[in-house]
């Protein structure tokens with residue numbers, strides 16, 4: 001058990017190093033430029049979208065305030081066990097049927113009839129796996145597909161002058177420019193309502 005946790009720790013450490021380098025690279029590339037699609041959040045939704053954009057000619061960037069992908073799963077579920085099932089052995093060879101029993105995998109653009117070629121089922125045999133395994137899977141997915149993600153980057157504000165103009169994103173920390181985006185996709189997960197005092 002200790003060996004497994006130790007390996008996981010080393011894998012996460014290696015990923016965080018990659019993450020820092022990636023962040024620098026991604027922000028340098030987009031400096032002063034316009035991006036077709038800006039995706040806010042590198043949770044499962046943001047990663048899935050990024051993977052699809054990656055296989056098109058569109059330019060995109062994912063902005064993630066956490067230090068890695070799947071930031072939500074660094075804290076939740078509090079008890080550390082996923083509530084999404086990982087039924088690895090279904091006794092069925094139909095890829096679509098099997099995918100219905102694998103609630104954690106993110107799809108890839110490669111041959112959809114074969115389900116996914118980067119399956120979460122390869123990461124765990126447990127029916128209800130630990131959330132740290134999903135965290136590892138999501139980060140390895142992002143690295144494997146070389147997704148354009150700027151980590152440790154929070155979107156503080158989204159504005160647009162008119163319906164015809166690009167969106168402008170204020171980022172924190174400020175990279176020295178406001179990011180211009182044709183389309184913004186908010187994949188920021190569960191949000192808390194903001195209340196304003198009106199007097």
Ligand SMILES: Cc1cc2nc3c(=O)[nH]c(=O)nc-3n(C[C@H](O)[C@H](O)[C@H](O)COP(=O)(O)OP(=O)(O)OC[C@H]3O[C@@H](n4cnc5c(N)ncnc54)[C@H](O)[C@@H]3O)c2cc1C
Nearest residue numbers: 041042043044045064065071072082083084154155188189
């Ligand atoms: C308590 C709880 C437990 C859950 N357990 C499970 C489970 O076991 N299995 C399961 O499949 N689903 C579970 N869910 C549902 C789960 O949240 C979703 O399935 C999944 O995480 C949603 O993915 P997402 O990418 O839409 O959002 P999230 O995973 O929440 O990702 C959103 C990302 O956006 C980032 N972000 C947010 N705002 C900004 C910003 N302004 N700038 C930059 N980045 C930003 C966040 O850091 C985060 O990484 C649970 C939900 C809750 C509330």
